[in-house]
Amino acid sequence: xxxxxxxxxxxxxxxxxxxxxxxxxxxxxxxxxxxxxxxxxxxxxxxxxxxxxxxxxxxxxxxxxxxxxxxxxxxxxxxxxxxxxxxxxxxxxxxxxxxxxxxxxxxxxxxxxxxxxxxxxxxxxxxxxxxxxxxxxxxxxxxxxxxxxxxxxxxxxxxxxxxxxxxxxxxxxxxxxxxxxxxxxxxxxxxxxxxxxxxxxxxxxxxxxxxxxxxxxxxxxxxxxxxxxxxxxxxxxxxxxxxxxxxxxxxxxxxxxxxxxxxxxxxxxxxxxxxxxxxxxxxxxxxxxxxxxxxxxxxxxxxxxxxxxxxxxxxxxxxxxxxxxxxxxxxxxxxxxxxxxxxxxxxxxxxxxxxxxxxxxxxxxxxxxxxxxxxxxxxxxxxxxxxxxxxxxxxxxxxxxxxxxxxxxxxxxxxxxxxxxxxxxxxxxxxxxxxxxxxxxxxxxxxxxxxxxxxxxxxxxxxxxxxxxxxxxxxxxxxxxxxxxxxxxxxxxxxxxxx
Numbered sequence: 001x002x003x004x005x006x007x008x009x010x011x012x013x014x015x016x017x018x019x020x021x022x023x024x025x026x027x028x029x030x031x032x033x034x035x036x037x038x039x040x041x042x043x044x045x046x047x048x049x050x051x052x053x054x055x056x057x058x059x060x061x062x063x064x065x066x067x068x069x070x071x072x073x074x075x076x077x078x079x080x081x082x083x084x085x086x087x088x089x090x091x092x093x094x095x096x097x098x099x100x101x102x103x104x105x106x107x108x109x110x111x112x113x114x115x116x117x118x119x120x121x122x123x124x125x126x127x128x129x130x131x132x133x134x135x136x137x138x139x140x141x142x143x144x145x146x147x148x149x150x151x152x153x154x155x156x157x158x159x160x161x162x163x164x165x166x167x168x169x170x171x172x173x174x175x176x177x178x179x180x181x182x183x184x185x186x187x188x189x190x191x192x193x194x195x196x197x198x199x200x201x202x203x204x205x206x207x208x209x210x211x212x213x214x215x216x217x218x219x220x221x222x223x224x225x226x227x228x229x230x231x232x233x234x235x236x237x238x239x240x241x242x243x244x245x246x247x248x249x250x251x252x253x254x255x256x257x258x259x260x261x262x263x264x265x266x267x268x269x270x271x272x273x274x275x276x277x278x279x280x281x282x283x284x285x286x287x288x289x290x291x292x293x294x295x296x297x298x299x300x301x302x303x304x305x306x307x308x309x310x311x312x313x314x315x316x317x318x319x320x321x322x323x324x325x326x327x328x329x330x331x332x333x334x335x336x337x338x339x340x341x342x343x344x345x346x347x348x349x350x351x352x353x354x355x356x357x358x359x360x361x362x363x364x365x366x367x368x369x370x371x372x373x374x375x376x377x378x379x380x381x382x383x384x385x386x387x388x389x390x391x392x393x394x395x396x397x398x399x400x401x402x403x404x405x406x407x408x409x410x411x412x413x414x415x416x417x418x419x420x421x422x423x424x425x426x427x428x429x430x431x432x433x434x435x436x437x438x439x440x441x442x443x444x445x446x447x448x449x450x451x452x453x454x455x456x457x458x459x460x461x462x463x464x465x466x467x468x469x470x471x472x473x474x475x476x477x478x479x480x481x482x483x484x485x486x487x488x489x490x491x492x493x494x495x496x497x498x499x
Contacts, residue, residue, distance in 0.1 A: 004072070005331075005332035005335060005336070006332075006423055008325060008328045008329055009330050009332055010279065010327055011325060012322065012325045012328075012329040014487075015321060015322045016323070017319055018315075018318055019315055019318055019319065019322065021088060021307070022312060022315050023045060023356040024153050024356070024361045026356040026357075026359065027359060029198050029203075029354060029360070030202075030204075030359050030360055030363050031202075032202035032203075032205075032206045033197075033198045033202040034311060034363070036202065036205035036206055036337075037201070037204070037367075038202065039227070040257070041161070041205075041253050041254070042253065043160035043161045043163055043164070044161075044163045044164040045160070045163040046064055046158065046160045046163065047387050049158060050079050050082045050159075051082065051084065051138075051139050051159065051162070052079060052082045052083070052084070052085055052137060052138045052139055052140075052153060053078060053082075053083055053084070053139070053140045053141075053142055053159065053218070054083075054084045054085075054086060054132075054136040054138030054140070054141050054142070054221075055073055055076075055083070055084070055085045055086065055130050055138075055141075055142045055143075055144065056086045056088055056129055056136070056142070056144075057069060057073065057086065057087050057088060057143075058088045058125050058128045058129060058132075058143070058145065058146075059087065059088060059090065059091055059095060059099060059109060059143055059146050060090045060091055060095075060121070060124075060125075060262060060273075061091045061092065061093045061095050061410065062091065062095050062146035062147075062413060063091075063093060063094050063098055063435055064100050064413055064414050064415045065097045065146050065263070065413045065414075065415045066098050066102065066146060067098060067102050067133065068149065068415060069144070069146050069147075069148070069149070069316055070085075070087065070099070070102045070103065070106060070113070071106075072150060073085055073130065073150065074106050074109070074111050074113070074147045075142065076150065076155055077152045077153050077155065077156055078152065078155045078156070078435060079495050080110060080112065080435070081112075083112070083303045084113075084136065084138055084139075085106075085111065085112065085113040085130045085365050086113075086114050086116050086135070086136060087099055087103055087115045087116060088116050088118075088128040088129065088131065088132045089112065089116065089117055089190050090117070090121045090124075090128055092229065092486055096117075097396060097498050099115060099324075100115055103115040110124070110433055114135070114424040116132055116135065118131050122232075123230070123232035124232060124407070124408035125214075125231055125237060125408060126230040126231060126237035127230070128230035129143065129166075129230045129237075130230040130428050133229075133230075134225070135223070135353075136221070138220055138221065138298075139220070139221055139222075140159060140162060140219065140220055140221065141213070141218065141219045141220075141224065142154075142155065142158075142217070142218045142219075143218075143219070144215050144216065144260065145214065145215035145223075145262065146413060147177075147262050147263035147411075147413040147415075148260050148262040148263075149177065149260075149262070150260050151258075151260065151261075151322065151426060152258065152278065153210050154172065154258065154260060154316050155218070157172075157255065157258050158170045158172065158218045158258065159218060160219075160351055161253045162220055163277075164251070165249050166249070166250060166251050167220065167250070167252070167253055167351050168219065168222075168223030168227075168245050168246075168250030168251065168252060168370030169212050169218065169219045169220065169223060169239065169242070169245065169250070169252045169253060169301075169462070170217060170218045170252070170253045170254075170255060170256040171200070171210075171211075171212055171213060171216065171252065171253070171254050171255070171443065172216045172217065172254075172255045172259060172260050173196045173197070173200070173216075173254075173255070173256050173257075173258065173259050173260070174192060174196055174215075174216055174259070174260060174261075174262050174417045175259035175260060175261035175262065176188075176189045176192070176261065176262065176263075176264055177261045177262060177263050177264075177416075178263055178266065178416045179264070181264070181266060181416055182266060184264075184265075184266065184268060184271065184478070185264040185266060187378060187381055187382050188264045188265070188271065188391065189387045190361055190364070190365065190378060190379075190382050191376070191382060191385070191386070193364040193365060193368055193369075194266075194360050194361050194364045195255060196213075196256070197363070197364040197367050197368055198343070198360060198363055199257070199309075200254045201256050202251070203254075203309075204252060204254040204306060205254075206301075207299075207301070208301060208302050208305040208306075208421050209242070209243065209246045209252075209254060209302055209303070209309075210241045210242070210254060210309075211238065211239045211242035211243070211309075212238045212239075212252070214236075214237075214238035216258070216260035216262070216264065218252075218457060222244070222247075223245050223250045223348055224241065224244070225252070225434065226248050227241055227244040227245035227247075227248050227250070228241075228244055229241075230361055233284070233288070234281050234284035234285050234288060235277045235278075235280050235281035235284060235406075235408060236278060236281025236282060236284070236285055237281075239281060239282060239291070239310075239389070240281075240284075240288065243285065243289045243293070243310075244289065244468045247289070247292060247293065247296060253445050254369075263413055263414070263416065264414070265411050265412070266414060266416060267412065267482045268475060268478030268479075268481070268482050269412050269479050269482040270412050270482075272389065272392045272435075272475070273393060273409045273411065274394075274411045275389055275393055275472065276392055276395070276396040276409075277396075277408065277409060278395035279313040279316065279392075279393040279396035279400075280381075280397065280399055280400045280406070281396060281400075282309075282310055282312070283310070283313055283314070283396070283397050283400035283401065284400045285309070286307075286310030286412055287400070287401075289306075289310070290306065290307060290310060293306050293307075294297070294307075302469075305356070313383045313393055313396070313397050314397060315351075315396040316389070316390045316393040316394040316396075316397055316399060317397055319387070319390045320390050320393075320394050323390070323442060323446065323468065324445075326386055326446075326449050326465065327445070327448065327449050330449060330452060330453070330458075330461065334452075334456060334474065335337060335349050342467065344385060354383075354464075357379065357382070357383050358379065361364045361382060362376070362379070364435050369416070373485060378436075380467060381470075381474075382472060383467055383471075384460060384467045384468075384470045384471035385471060385474065385475070386471070387467060387468050387471035387472070388439065388470075388471030388472050388473075388474050389471075389475060390442075390476030391438050391442060391472070391475075392435060392474075392475070396433070401409050403413060403441065410457065411443045423464050429471075435476075435479065436475075436476040436477070436479035436480045437476070438476075439472045439473075439475050439479070440472065440473060440476035440480075442468075442472040443470075443472035443473035443476060445466040446465055446466075446469035447469045447471060449461070449465045449469075450462050450465050450466050450469055452462060453465060462495070
């Protein structure tokens, strides 16, 4: 029995050690963020004459947001004779009629806007963007997804960076139109702020590679072509192209101070589908480009950061394995309560699950939210949501490693903002399968560990494993509620609980 307990503990702490390395990497990003926070990027010079810009708007069944999007883009501050707008519409629903009618209206108002349809949806979004380049007239290509509302001055604040001939892409920070619509959207906004405020700033300003996020960015057309164009052999064509372009020597600029507001998913199942796509696509991209990165003559800091970035989602299957071992590890601890492993169990969970998350997300909220202190109460829920995604994202990682192909699943949009009710003109079927039941089963398993910890008065176990239980229950039950409502978004906003 002693040998069996030792084996369990060795495997458990081995998993924890690997996860701790990724946790410690967050500390590095926070350090780099503060070190370079004031290194504001500035354009090399200014264009004497505004260059020609093409704005690409990829659409697929976006009836609730398409008119809002086109009206917003038509109001951008840029000379009309230097601006082309492409509506790249792959829709097979009423979006087609709405978009065509709005395009005709804008053209009558003097806007240079084209309605573009392909013969098929091959390559999904990447295919649509590549198809649009055939008739694009701009030297620079700005891309906005259907649920984004770019600020009128976004081109004025980004295009001048291309006066440096080696700049290939400029990315702006995502804002959140419906940040306080519900608890789910509030937690998502904090997760995304960590990525856009800390990760992007730290990577870009410290000379490491970072990525275009698929929307809210402007590309030099030459850089797209030089990197091999849009490719659709991964689910994250934006991440893939970003690394290929930087491997070709193109430099990127990240503008944290410029925002492009977008809509956050309001359904748990939609959020999970988005996370699945991002997790799977990052692993696919890592498998595709990391060998080339490590064979290159790039600095070690660039290679190592790219590795952390593209392999971070491997933590999800490791986390699931650790969850399964928590109960036998706890039983081994109780069998020999004086062992060093008892203290390691407590403090390792504390360091891994709490302090790295606190430093990361607190730093992000302090930077972007004037009322950040009132938002600290959401941090336990942010942690729990990240844990609850483990089943969903572990599946994505395994599919990527096994080369299992799945289609690009779009994220439903409902044109909701803070303080509004959702008024969808469509119903989206939520395909959740058995995944929620697996998540709820993990929640029950974690609850059993909490119960054992409470009986034995191991209060640190009770506190932290409760977050695991809550996270799995929140994600699993939330998905089941989506299925029951046939994809209708929550009707009531979160105004009463927003800070």
